[in-house]
Amino acid sequence: MxxxxxxxxxxxxxxxxxxxxxxxxxxxxxxxxxxxxxxxxxxxxxxxxxxxxxxxxxxxxxxxxxxxxxxxxxxxxxxxxxxxxxxxxxxxxxxxxxxxxxxxxxxxxxxxxxxxxxxxxxxxxxxxxxxxxxxxxxxxxxxxxxxxxxxxGVLRTPTARLRHVARIGVRARDYAYAVRGLPAPAAEFRVELLAPDGGGPWTYGPPDAGQRVTGPALDFCLLVTQRAHRDDLALTATGPDADRWLDIAQAFAGPAGPGRAPQNGPQDAPQDGPR
Known part of the structure; x- marks a missing residue:
């Protein structure tokens, strides 16, 4: 079956x-x-x-x-x-x-x-x-x-399909460090995301983890696919390691991308991998 x-x-x-x-x-x-x-x-x-x-x-x-x-x-x-x-x-x-x-x-x-x-x-x-x-x-x-x-200029309605993107983003945490030549934190993070349909939250990692990321699932997915800068998203990091991760997170394989500039900032640079 x-x-x-x-x-x-x-x-x-x-x-x-x-x-x-x-x-x-x-x-x-x-x-x-x-x-x-x-x-x-x-x-x-x-x-x-x-x-x-x-x-x-x-x-x-x-x-x-x-x-x-x-x-x-x-x-x-x-x-x-x-x-x-x-x-x-x-x-x-x-x-x-x-x-x-x-x-x-x-x-x-x-x-x-x-x-x-x-x-x-x-x-x-x-x-x-x-x-x-x-x-x-x-x-x-x-x-x-x-x-x-x-x-x-189309505003898409986020769906529960984002759970697949969020899961990849969480699982790719250590890759984001490795591709930049940085050591990954030893401890797991707690990630709590508000589902787009109002359900949830979608949770990953141990509930008592000291390093935490919380916020809307859509915003997390935009971050890990480098479709938006963290300054434009409603994500909260608790702990220095979690805060650092939000600066470098990427869900896609390939070289480290420069990400997107904040809104009204300078145009983003060319990059490999999913743009």
Missing amino acids: PDPSAVAVFADLREEGRELDSLVGELPAVDWARPTPASGWTLAHQIAHLHWTDRASLLSLTDPDGFGQLVQEALKAPDSFVDEGAAEGAALPPAELLARWRDGRAALDAALAAAPADARFPWYGPPMKANSMAGARLMETWAHGQDVADAL
Whole structure:
């Protein structure tokens, strides 16, 4: 019988893709050239990047040798392969890019559903199970969807699907330190987040932890995907280690990103990984 938690994240990934599709599916071609908050990336770059990463995920699930070739190509240009992949897709006519992204999402959905539950599949970091890969794809889809929504001036309603993003953000705590060459705190943190639907809270870590982060789940997800500066978010850190974490947190793999500037501050710098 399928793992209910895996089935849930697969369904949530499909819904996250549909929500973003509803923002871009009927746009005129000229709007695909709109700049987004990610420096140098248009709306087309955002969708192209998602398509590129969906294709990499599909190869990981169905063609490990083919995925290995992608990794070798990335190693040749570790500082530019993300931008190059996005630029290649963004150069396509918008209708073609949209069709490819839709087809890729459908193929990935089928491959995730067919994947053995306990199998681990190669990735740019540690190998992942299918449900973890789906959670990572949801995180990226939501984060890049936020850039698209911001570019279009659309205010999205946060949903319970953010629990997948929040969980990755918490689990990636030590990675944020490691990628910056910093030692991670030895003790676990307590994270308490107010669910977007008014339920919750979503809690992580021991209740008696001395280092704590509290606030809305949406704000935490915006922080760990580096879609907003902490100064613009209603997050509270208790303890110096928790306070430091909020300055460097990132849910995505890859080099440390500079994050977003505070609102009305200077434009953010180019970065690798999810922008």
